[in-house]
Amino acid sequence: MLEARGISVRFGGHMALSDVSIDAPAGQVTGLIGPNGAGKTTLFNAITGLLTPSAGTVHIDGRDVTRLKLHRRARHGLARTFQQLELFTMLTVRENIRVAADIHHRWSPEPGDPGVLTEEIIDRVGLAAVAGERVTALPTGQGRLVELGRALACRPRILLLDEPASGQDETETERFGRLLVEVASSGTAVLLVEHDMSLVMEVCSNVHVLDLGQILAVGPPAEVQRNPVVLDAYLGTDTGGAP
Amino acid sequence: MEKFLIFTVVGLTLSATYAVIASGLVLTYATTGIFNFSQGAIGMVAAFAYWQLRFDWGWPTPIALVVSLGLLAPAIGLAIDRGIMRGLRGTSEATRLVVSISLMVALIALANLVWEPGRSRPMSTFFEGSRVDLGITTITYHQAITIVVAVLIAAGLRFLLHNTRIGVSMRANVDDDALVLLNGAQPKRIAGISWAVGGFLAGVGGILIAPTLSLEAGSLSLLIINAYAAAIFGRLRSLPLTFVGAIVIGLTEGYLAGYLPGDNQYFAAFRPAATVVILFVALLLVPNPRLRSRAHLREYFPPPSRSGMVMLAVVVVVAGVVLATTLDTVSLITYGPVFSLGIVALSLVPLVGFAGQISLAQLSFAGIGALAVAHHGHDGSPLGLVLAVVLAAAVGTVVALPVMRLTGIYLALATAAFAVALDRWLFNLPDFSVGPVHVRLFGLGSVSVDPLRILGHEFDSPAALLMLSAVVFAAVSLLVAALRWSRFGRQLVAMRDSEAACATFGLNLMWPRVGVFALSAGIAGLGGALYAMQLGSVAPARFDLLNGLPIFILVVVGGAGLVGSALFAGGILYGVLPLTATLGPVIAKINSLFPGFTGVGLGRNPSGAVPVFSAAAGPLRNDPVVLASMGVAMAVCYVLRLAEVFGNWAFVVLLGVALVAAMVVARRRSSSGAQGPGQGAGAGPDPEDLEWVGVTEPFTPAHLARMEQVLDLQSVDLEGAELDPVGGRDA
Numbered sequence: 026m027l028e029a030r031g032i033s034v035r036f037g038g039h040m041a042l043s044d045v046s047i048d049a050p051a052g053q054v055t056g057l058i059g060p061n062g063a064g065k066t067t068l069f070n071a072i073t074g075l076l077t078p079s080a081g082t083v084h085i086d087g088r089d090v091t092r093l094k095l096h097r098r099a100r101h102g103l104a105r106t107f108q109q110l111e112l113f114t115m116l117t118v119r120e121n122i123r124v125a126a127d128i129h130h131r132w133s134p135e136p137g138d139p140g141v142l143t144e145e146i147i148d149r150v151g152l153a154a155v156a157g158e159r160v161t162a163l164p165t166g167q168g169r170l171v172e173l174g175r176a177l178a179c180r181p182r183i184l185l186l187d188e189p190a191s192g193q194d195e196t197e198t199e200r201f202g203r204l205l206v207e208v209a210s211s212g213t214a215v216l217l218v219e220h221d222m223s224l225v226m227e228v229c230s231n232v233h234v235l236d237l238g239q240i241l242a243v244g245p246p247a248e249v250q251r252n253p254v255v256l257d258a259y260l261g262t263d264t265g266g267a268p
Numbered sequence: 269m270e271k272f273l274i275f276t277v278v279g280l281t282l283s284a285t286y287a288v289i290a291s292g293l294v295l296t297y298a299t300t301g302i303f304n305f306s307q308g309a310i311g312m313v314a315a316f317a318y319w320q321l322r323f324d325w326g327w328p329t330p331i332a333l334v335v336s337l338g339l340l341a342p343a344i345g346l347a348i349d350r351g352i353m354r355g356l357r358g359t360s361e362a363t364r365l366v367v368s369i370s371l372m373v374a375l376i377a378l379a380n381l382v383w384e385p386g387r388s389r390p391m392s393t394f395f396e397g398s399r400v401d402l403g404i405t406t407i408t409y410h411q412a413i414t415i416v417v418a419v420l421i422a423a424g425l426r427f428l429l430h431n432t433r434i435g436v437s438m439r440a441n442v443d444d445d446a447l448v449l450l451n452g453a454q455p456k457r458i459a460g461i462s463w464a465v466g467g468f469l470a471g472v473g474g475i476l477i478a479p480t481l482s483l484e485a486g487s488l489s490l491l492i493i494n495a496y497a498a499a500i501f502g503r504l505r506s507l508p509l510t511f512v513g514a515i516v517i518g519l520t521e522g523y524l525a526g527y528l529p530g531d532n533q534y535f536a537a538f539r540p541a542a543t544v545v546i547l548f549v550a551l552l553l554v555p556n557p558r559l560r561s562r563a564h565l566r567e568y569f570p571p572p573s574r575s576g577m578v579m580l581a582v583v584v585v586v587a588g589v590v591l592a593t594t595l596d597t598v599s600l601i602t603y604g605p606v607f608s609l610g611i612v613a614l615s616l617v618p619l620v621g622f623a624g625q626i627s628l629a630q631l632s633f634a635g636i637g638a639l640a641v642a643h644h645g646h647d648g649s650p651l652g653l654v655l656a657v658v659l660a661a662a663v664g665t666v667v668a669l670p671v672m673r674l675t676g677i678y679l680a681l682a683t684a685a686f687a688v689a690l691d692r693w694l695f696n697l698p699d700f701s702v703g704p705v706h707v708r709l710f711g712l713g714s715v716s717v718d719p720l721r722i723l724g725h726e727f728d729s730p731a732a733l734l735m736l737s738a739v740v741f742a743a744v745s746l747l748v749a750a751l752r753w754s755r756f757g758r759q760l761v762a763m764r765d766s767e768a769a770c771a772t773f774g775l776n777l778m779w780p781r782v783g784v785f786a787l788s789a790g791i792a793g794l795g796g797a798l799y800a801m802q803l804g805s806v807a808p809a810r811f812d813l814l815n816g817l818p819i820f821i822l823v824v825v826g827g828a829g830l831v832g833s834a835l836f837a838g839g840i841l842y843g844v845l846p847l848t849a850t851l852g853p854v855i856a857k858i859n860s861l862f863p864g865f866t867g868v869g870l871g872r873n874p875s876g877a878v879p880v881f882s883a884a885a886g887p888l889r890n891d892p893v894v895l896a897s898m899g900v901a902m903a904v905c906y907v908l909r910l911a912e913v914f915g916n917w918a919f920v921v922l923l924g925v926a927l928v929a930a931m932v933v934a935r936r937r938s939s940s941g942a943q944g945p946g947q948g949a950g951a952g953p954d955p956e957d958l959e960w961v962g963v964t965e966p967f968t969p970a971h972l973a974r975m976e977q978v979l980d981l982q983s984v985d986l987e988g989a990e991l992d993p994v995g996g997r998d999a
Contacts, residue, residue, distance in 0.1 A: 073772060075768060094771075095768075095771040095772060096771045096772075096773075096774050096775055096776045096777070099771065099772050099773060099774035099775075100774045103772075104772060104773070105772050107768075107769070111765075111766040111768060111769040112765070112766075112769075113761060113762040113765045113766065113769070114568075114765050115568060115569060115570075115761050115764070115765065115829075116758060116761060116762065120758055121762075123758065124758050124759055124762045124770070124773070125773045127755045127758070127759065128759065128770065128773040128774055128775045129773060129774060132774050133774075155969065158970070161973065162969075162970045162973050162974075163969060163970075163973050164969050164972035164973045165973075167969055167973075175769070175773070176772075178773075179772075179773050179774065
């Protein structure tokens with residue numbers, strides 16, 4: 026389980042996050058939504074250790090990892106994807122996932138062959154047809170699947186996904202939603218940042234709404250969808266439309 | 269007290285000059301993100317031009333100053349921006365750095381071409397002989413002018429950057445020129461102005477400092493390293509801190525000149541290296557940079573194929589045999605470094621090409637290898653060669669541990685500082701002991717090196733050593749290729765693209781960085797040891813920073829991530845250039861421009877020259893009939909050459925003709941075989957044309973990706989540009 030408490034991040038004179046707390050329980054998909062610039066990616070960066078918050082703590086399964094470096098937090102089971110693709114552009118789809126599997130295999134006590142794991146993940150995320158392609162030959166939607174595959178190759182206990190469905194078409198998004206539920210049902214805590222509200226409503230057990238660096242509301246998707254503060258600040262009055 | 273004041277004034281004058289040059293450096297870096305290694309060289313050209321106009325042609329001082337400072341120096345800056353730097357968008361930091369270093373090398377070569385080196389060019393100071401009495405001491409007019417000019421420039425830059433619209437735009441430009449454009453400013457114009465002002469400041473510094481030194485292109489250009497140190501104090505961003513850094517460095521130099529005992533060999537050797545030691549320490553204090561992420565580089569280096577690597581190894585060994593059996597002793601010594609220094613070039617492939625790190629100290633590690641084999645390879649003991657690798661790798665590790673958290677330009681500067689510290693100071697020290705360890709260096713001169721002896725066979729002739737180098741080059745090439753195919757190699761390539769992503773998998777980035785640096789240093793040490801054996805006796809000057817830069821440039825020009833780039837670098841630098849130089853002094857002079865100018869053109873093809881040659885030779889590689897015919901023709905030429913039917917020039921020409929003819933024939937056979945009915949030119953729409961996709965071929969995800977690439981959809985994403993620390997342009 027992931028627990029982030031009182032996270033504040035300041036960029037010069039701008040308070041990007043102010044006293045943000047969020048939980049992501051194991052076995053569930055937790056949503057994090059908010060308009061552009063709300064601070065969602067900044068929160069991910071603070072949780073994973075890519076930036077140092079000015080205040081707050083991060084706990085993984087009850088252990089305080091706030092002072093740990095990025096790679097040390099990863100070794101506590103934290104994996105993520107990126108809003109802007111961070112693919113290894115000189116490598117193929119298979120090699121991208123294999124790099125993550127190899128690195129994980131080196132420090133993890135879990136047994137297993139990274140090569141076998143790589144092939145399993147390629148099948149699981151639906152990239153078998155393009156496994157030998159260089160990642161630059163893929164459209165953004167499939168690139169996001171490669172990032173998901175790499176994260177899964179680390180056998181995460183907590184998975185942070187930053188707009189993983191952007192660039193995917195409707196069919197791909199549906200398939201992706203089923204995959205997320207399947208990943209969560211194996212005991213992984215999934216924290217999902219996503220603008221596709223239908224996906225969020227479908228897969229998330231709980232949703233946090235972030236706006237201007239502050240948590241506006243927390244609750245089940247249906248409840249959040251009806252929350253007037255959220256409607257006003259984020260969704261607007263037309264609940265049928267995308268943000 | 270008077271001595272103290274005198275050297276304070278000397279130090280402040282130096283400080284003023286460094287501050288002027290460094291402020292130009294900071295200005296161009298802060299507005300365009302490009303670190304201009306050629307800043308000192310621009311100042312050098314301006315100083316030479318001023319000397320030409322004022323002292324050689326006798327023009328009045330004001331006119332000479334207007335032409336050299338007001339016109340020439342800014343024009344060079346503008347030309348660099350327009351002609352070179354604008355093409356570097358989307359290239360790696362190594363590429364940008366190589367272009368900048370190449371420019372320095374090119375300007376030095378150009379200056380040496382115009383102003384023949386070795387000739388005395390006296391240049392008097394402003395108001396020579398006149399002094400200003402300050403009461404407590406007197407200073408020369410030139411010193412006073414230098415200090416006043418620096419103060420005026422500081423005030424002028426402050427006003428420009430904070431009180432003018434163009435200045436504010438310049439400060440914003442480096443953060444995101446797309447955003448600057450959206451806000452109504454003109455990033456290209458801003459960059460042009462920055463480069464022009466940077467060029468002007470370099471010129472001012474060059475003209476102010478040249479009279480106190482000898483007018484020599486290389487040393488004047490490298491003096492910039494002192495200005496680099498000042499700029500590092502300002503983290504390449506802050507002009508006030510840069511001025512503070514310049515004062516610290518200038519005063520340090522002044523006081524060392526006044527107070528360091530000149531009769532002590534250890535101290536005397538330290539003085540010229542003091543600044544680089546300060547630079548190195550200053551770099552160690554640089555805060556941890558952000559992890560590299562979202563590189564989206566234009567360069568692409570595919571992994572080597574197994575068949576390609578076998579072919580390369582065979583070609584290298586055969587070339588070694590041919591050279592060893594056809595060249596006379598003098599030519600063997602001339603062309604010997606093709607493979608030995610080619611190995612030094614090879615050491616850059618895993619470091620720069622795979623891992624995206626930068627080292628300008630590879631020839632220094634080669635020097636350590638040379639020392640190891642000189643002192644431990646007596647009577648040809650292979651232990652010398654082993655220790656050359658081990659010691660160079662060990663020193664590489666020691667250097668890497670503190671600096672490996674640095675990346676990009678900071679790492680380049682740290683390794684450059686290490687290289688200069690070695691060749692200006694450590695290599696020139698007498699032997700010394702540290703506890704029980706006795707360190708033997710070059711003995712204040714040169715050291716002799718015994719040729720290798722393995723199982724009773726001594727490689728005691730230039731021919732045998734060249735063969736040995738070729739075989740070792742082939743073996744190390746295979747090793748480097750195997751590294752690229754390995755888990756570690758994939759990891760290095762991944763780190764090159766996104767260190768941030770690798771760290772999120774649980775990778776401690778420190779160890780792969782140190783590991784590849786040590787491996788690279790070890791390979792360079794091996795190359796240096798073989799080079800030393802070929803020379804028989806080596807001095808430190810063989811391994812200085814300036815000699816190492818062309819190797820670095822040519823490897824990147826060849827395609828830093830490709831094993832073939834090392835052969836390209838070795839072949840061009842120590843094969844083609846010396847060979848064509850024998851055609852006449854004019855060609856020899858033009859050759860001196862080659863490394864610099866080829867590096868400058870790198871922005872047009874950042875993936876390097878080797879893929880171009882490889883593509884041209886593609887049909888030949890795939891045509892066994894033509895390939896075998898060419899092999900037979902070349903073998904016949906070789907036999908005829910051994911029978912002394914003709915000389916080496918005819919042999920080289922015949923080999924060239926055989927190669928070109930084979931390539932032409934293979935290409936024709938390939939194109940005639942590939943063109944089936946209806947597929948010839950003009951038979952239908954180009955299948956590569958995206959407009960015809962869906963008609964000529966089914967629409968696939970690959971086409972969608974290409975469309976996204978063509979429309980540049982990812983890089984247009986401005987969302988979170990200010991807030992996302994991963995999303996910075998330099999991230």
